[in-house]
Amino acid sequence: MPGSVQSIERAAAVLRLLAGGTGRLGCVEVANSLGLAKGTAHGILRTLQEVGFVEQDRTTGRYLLGAGLLELTVPHQDPNELRSLALNWTDSLAARSGESVRLGVLSSGSVLVASHGFRPDDSEQVLDVGARRPAHACAMGKVLLAFDAGAVALLQRRPLPAYTPRTVVAPRALAAALAQVRRAGWAVDAEELEMGTAGLAAPVQDRGGLTVAAVGITGPVERLCDGSWAPRPALLALVQDAARAISRELATT
Amino acid sequence: MQRYVAALDQGTTSTRCILFDGSGRLVSVSQAEHQQHYPRPGWVEHDAAEVWRNVTRVVPEALERAGAAPEQVVAIGIANQRETTVLWERDTGRPVVRAVVWQDTRTAHLVQELAGDEGPDRFRDRCGLPLAPYFAGPRLTWLLDHTRGLRERAERGEVLFGTMETWLIWNLTGGPDGGVHVTDVTNASRTMLMGIDTLEWDATLLDAMGVPAAMLPEIRSSSEVYGEATTVLPGTPIAAALGDQQAALFGQTCFAPGEAKCTYGTGSFLLLNTGTETVRSRNGLLTTVGYRIGQEPARYALEGSIAITGSLVQWFRDGLGLIRTAAEIETLAMTVEDNGGCYIVPAFAGLFAPHWRSEARGVIVGLTSYVNKGHLARAVLEAVAWQTREVVDAMDADSGLRLTSLRVDGGMTADHLLMQTVADVLDVPVVRPMVRETVSLGAAYAAGLAVGYWPDLEGLRRNWHRAGQWLPAMDEQRRAQEYDNWSRAVARTLDWVRPGLPDGD
Numbered sequence: 001m002p003g004s005v006q007s008i009e010r011a012a013a014v015l016r017l018l019a020g021g022t023g024r025l026g027c028v029e030v031a032n033s034l035g036l037a038k039g040t041a042h043g044i045l046r047t048l049q050e051v052g053f054v055e056q057d058r059t060t061g062r063y064l065l066g067a068g069l070l071e072l073t074v075p076h077q078d079p080n081e082l083r084s085l086a087l088n089w090t091d092s093l094a095a096r097s098g099e100s101v102r103l104g105v106l107s108s109g110s111v112l113v114a115s116h117g118f119r120p121d122d123s124e125q126v127l128d129v130g131a132r133r134p135a136h137a138c139a140m141g142k143v144l145l146a147f148d149a150g151a152v153a154l155l156q157r158r159p160l161p162a163y164t165p166r167t168v169v170a171p172r173a174l175a176a177a178l179a180q181v182r183r184a185g186w187a188v189d190a191e192e193l194e195m196g197t198a199g200l201a202a203p204v205q206d207r208g209g210l211t212v213a214a215v216g217i218t219g220p221v222e223r224l225c226d227g228s229w230a231p232r233p234a235l236l237a238l239v240q241d242a243a244r245a246i247s248r249e250l251a252t253t
Numbered sequence: 254m255q256r257y258v259a260a261l262d263q264g265t266t267s268t269r270c271i272l273f274d275g276s277g278r279l280v281s282v283s284q285a286e287h288q289q290h291y292p293r294p295g296w297v298e299h300d301a302a303e304v305w306r307n308v309t310r311v312v313p314e315a316l317e318r319a320g321a322a323p324e325q326v327v328a329i330g331i332a333n334q335r336e337t338t339v340l341w342e343r344d345t346g347r348p349v350v351r352a353v354v355w356q357d358t359r360t361a362h363l364v365q366e367l368a369g370d371e372g373p374d375r376f377r378d379r380c381g382l383p384l385a386p387y388f389a390g391p392r393l394t395w396l397l398d399h400t401r402g403l404r405e406r407a408e409r410g411e412v413l414f415g416t417m418e419t420w421l422i423w424n425l426t427g428g429p430d431g432g433v434h435v436t437d438v439t440n441a442s443r444t445m446l447m448g449i450d451t452l453e454w455d456a457t458l459l460d461a462m463g464v465p466a467a468m469l470p471e472i473r474s475s476s477e478v479y480g481e482a483t484t485v486l487p488g489t490p491i492a493a494a495l496g497d498q499q500a501a502l503f504g505q506t507c508f509a510p511g512e513a514k515c516t517y518g519t520g521s522f523l524l525l526n527t528g529t530e531t532v533r534s535r536n537g538l539l540t541t542v543g544y545r546i547g548q549e550p551a552r553y554a555l556e557g558s559i560a561i562t563g564s565l566v567q568w569f570r571d572g573l574g575l576i577r578t579a580a581e582i583e584t585l586a587m588t589v590e591d592n593g594g595c596y597i598v599p600a601f602a603g604l605f606a607p608h609w610r611s612e613a614r615g616v617i618v619g620l621t622s623y624v625n626k627g628h629l630a631r632a633v634l635e636a637v638a639w640q641t642r643e644v645v646d647a648m649d650a651d652s653g654l655r656l657t658s659l660r661v662d663g664g665m666t667a668d669h670l671l672m673q674t675v676a677d678v679l680d681v682p683v684v685r686p687m688v689r690e691t692v693s694l695g696a697a698y699a700a701g702l703a704v705g706y707w708p709d710l711e712g713l714r715r716n717w718h719r720a721g722q723w724l725p726a727m728d729e730q731r732r733a734q735e736y737d738n739w740s741r742a743v744a745r746t747l748d749w750v751r752p753g754l755p756d757g758d
Contacts, residue, residue, distance in 0.1 A: 078578070078580060078584050079584075080580045080583040080667075080668070080669070081578050081580035081581060081584075083580070084579075084580040084664075085580075087667045087689065091687050091688070092278075092279065094687060094720060095276075095687050095688070095718070116721070117721060118687075118718070118720050118721060118722070120687050121718070122718055122719055127721055127723065130669075
């Protein structure tokens, strides 16, 4: 078993220190209290500030606990805010791919559709924002499960339903599929939720690398995949571009 | 070789350049903000020279981001903040004063004087507008009255007037060295100086406002080649100019009478195409030019503005602190089923279209101990929807056209619950297009049309695609009941500020 990481121990000590006493300390006070070099204390405070666990009082320059700590206990990303931030990019993905676009988050073991843009062919389509999709049977869900070990374990407590002969339900097969998603950085569902339909998706990550959503396209399997159910590279590139653009957008807000 | 149209969106806070391809898809964006100057309460100014410098920066940057060479740009189209007044020296190109921005209220007293005994509708027949501090003409009068020697210099033709598009076109086409001094019919229709039927500067209006004709630009169509750029993109035709809200109408391809769009931002602007007819409003709306393509007859529009929409959500966030981000209002509203009997009427600075009651102030009514913050969030979103309904009703009454669907754009269209609520209270489908940047797209369309990049309006219509649609899902009885409740809430805002007393005393 590897040893403990010193900088994390020190960061925890800084947080405990700020949580006690007056709650507002200067960099030198922190360094002296914990026996750290001033540069080290400053580096830790700055890093904690960047991730939102520490805030700096603008007038006094003193440090206090940040709002980010409170958010640890509540859902991290508001789906409505995600939709708003991502809208230019999800629209652009629909315009370029010619397919319908969805942005999904994992919630209570299934994929909650946070945003939906129509396929740009002006055919009759119905918005399904707020609808749910089975996580193990769609590309968005596989992306979200691949980066959330806890959710996978929870999901596999009960047998998973098969929607088509191609739905991956066996625990071992699903684990292998998710490992593949982690390696590749994208997921495909080829006729796994509905015969004739396929989906491609890629992860949307916050600045710390946490996967908070998946963005993807859905369409006829022959348009999205080749004869052996592999995604068409041009479409896959568009999906990954959109995921990266949305991730950048999250990082800057 | 891939070819593009460049749209310049000269807005209130920033100047942007967006490149569009032949399918009307956004290719690249570049943006630069300019400083807001507030020299006195109620005064808002921009430095026109700074705005021009930003244009010379954002255009090359947008090309660079698209990896495009200047010769790949077939035309430039301009959409601009409306009613902002710029004055500059013909010989040097230097602004004489800072540009006076559309939000500036320094002409409040002047427009009252101009209205005199005949009231604010004194010029409505001629120019389609009521006298209000909003429009460019009185602003020009104010500057001529308050700047020493300016009127004499203007009469001698030494000082030129324009709104932002005029200033940019003049600079793009050479400035002091042969710059073209033109405006388009949509921008001219916001000055109060143009005859709404003649589409020419109106001698009676110029006389009433003391404006020398020598300083005015030539009025041209919204879509025609005004000249070639001599700088920034040398040789590229400048082929369109429209006020931003008219550009959004064009970008939404509302080309047929009865088609309407609403742009949901800080405030919201609903424009209805009324065809070649000028409809004089009896319900507090503005008559304006929608667009004019080349030598075709001008297309007119009715405009209704809603002062407080996005800013109501901002107040809910910053004033009440009940949410952290604007988008969270939807999350909070979804925690409850309905408004719990609570209504918010945001008459923060009086009621605007169609009521026009400046003494009204905002109310929250129907409060009981049952009401929680979720209900308040619902009431905020419903207030945006009901205000839209009031403007739509006024438009239906004025135009005799019945709205069959509403095209929406702007930041608030990301709010799913709000869009559903708008569809519910209007009882028509609400449709969001694939390109959210409809202002820039409209300028690009009008420019591309003038140089043959797009063949005709039908070609543009084919580029328009639905990205989302909300269908009405409220039963008629409930809608009628809610509208009645809303109207009774509105009635409770009236007569709050008493003449001669400060607010609320």
